[in-house]
Amino acid sequence: MEVRKLTVGYGAAWVLDQVSLQIGAGEFVGIVGCTGCGKTTLLKAMAGLLEVQDGEILLDGENIFSRRFDRAVLRRKVGMVFQYPEYQLFAQTVEKDVGFGLKYSRLSREEKQERVRWALEQMGFSYEEIKDQSPLSLSGGEKRRVAIAGVLATKPELLMLDEPLAGLDPMAREMFLEFLEGLTGQGVSVVMVSHNVDALAQHAARIIGMKQGKIVMDGSCQEVLGDSRALRMIGLLGSEAAQTAELLRANGVLPGSGLPVTYEALRDEIIGALTGEKGENR
Numbered sequence: 001m002e003v004r005k006l007t008v009g010y011g012a013a014w015v016l017d018q019v020s021l022q023i024g025a026g027e028f029v030g031i032v033g034c035t036g037c038g039k040t041t042l043l044k045a046m047a048g049l050l051e052v053q054d055g056e057i058l059l060d061g062e063n064i065f066s067r068r069f070d071r072a073v074l075r076r077k078v079g080m081v082f083q084y085p086e087y088q089l090f091a092q093t094v095e096k097d098v099g100f101g102l103k104y105s106r107l108s109r110e111e112k113q114e115r116v117r118w119a120l121e122q123m124g125f126s127y128e129e130i131k132d133q134s135p136l137s138l139s140g141g142e143k144r145r146v147a148i149a150g151v152l153a154t155k156p157e158l159l160m161l162d163e164p165l166a167g168l169d170p171m172a173r174e175m176f177l178e179f180l181e182g183l184t185g186q187g188v189s190v191v192m193v194s195h196n197v198d199a200l201a202q203h204a205a206r207i208i209g210m211k212q213g214k215i216v217m218d219g220s221c222q223e224v225l226g227d228s229r230a231l232r233m234i235g236l237l238g239s240e241a242a243q244t245a246e247l248l249r250a251n252g253v254l255p256g257s258g259l260p261v262t263y264e265a266l267r268d269e270i271i272g273a274l275t276g277e278k279g280e281n282r
């Protein structure tokens with residue numbers, strides 16, 4: 001997908017101001033930025049859900065705003081998990097809810113059922129145990145996982161997730177992130193908005209930083225999350241590991257420059273410093 005000079009406004013003010021970006025197949029991209037900077041708006045626009053004032057969005061080279069563009073292609077290729085997906089559950093059973101996005105697909109009944117089973121299992125459920133329950137009887141975190149399964153079931157080529165980690169316990173969160181990484185290995189592009197910088201440091205290869213409707217940082221995870229000064233300018237803190245490394249460097253405990261953004265990298269540097277080997281920045 002390619003976004004060119006996208007401009008979106010609600011009323012008088014621009015919420016997205018000439019935003020351009022490209023997402024390649026199999027990329028895992030994290031989007032960070034303060035609350036209100038336009039992350040959700042960007043995702044919704046990329047999912048074709050908003051009217052835009054200016055700019056283009058190309059999906060496999062085709063402008064989605066063109067009159068000739070078949071919107072069904074967008075629905076098939078792009079999946080979006082909303083910021084509070086649990087509010088969108090409505091069917092009588094979990095099975096029906098998760099299968100809703102497949103209603104108009106050409107899959108057979110059995111294939112649809114298999115998809116639903118697969119998606120629920122990926123989200124850590126036992127299909128048999130959960131399928132007949134009412135979504136309303138589930139806990140907050142369970143509802144959220146069911147809602148995510150509903151998007152997974154459609155097997156999008158581009159999966160966009162708006163703050164999906166809130167409400168998942170640490171184990172479920174890690175499993176989910178690893179599952180997303182696995183998807184990228186199969187060529188699915190994943191775009192995830194999250195305030196959880198540590199999770200992004202661990203799993204996203206590329207990070208986009210937004211401020212007041214503009215993209216102000218776009219680079220590798222190391223480039224963006226290792227640049228604590230630039231992050232602070234957009235009102236964010238780096239990963240815990242990067243902050244710790246910064247403190248250790250400022251106090252002369254750790255030599256070198258550049259900030260490790262993951263715990264593994266920080267640990268390697270500390271071990272290197274303690275054993276006298278030269279630390280290697282990652």
Ligand SMILES: Nc1ncnc2c1ncn2[C@@H]1O[C@H](COP(=O)(O)OP(=O)(O)OP(=O)(O)O)[C@@H](O)[C@H]1O
Pocket residue numbers: 010015033034035036037038039040041042083
């Ligand atoms: N439907 C709407 N009508 C009017 N203004 C809106 C609407 N949706 C969002 N906005 C405004 O657009 C700006 C960006 O909102 P958006 O939801 O994209 O932010 P965000 O980066 O996702 O924030 P958060 O981290 O809190 O989810 C905000 O100032 C918000 O008030």
Ligand SMILES: [Mg+2]
Pocket residue numbers: 039040041083162
């Ligand atoms: Mg948002």
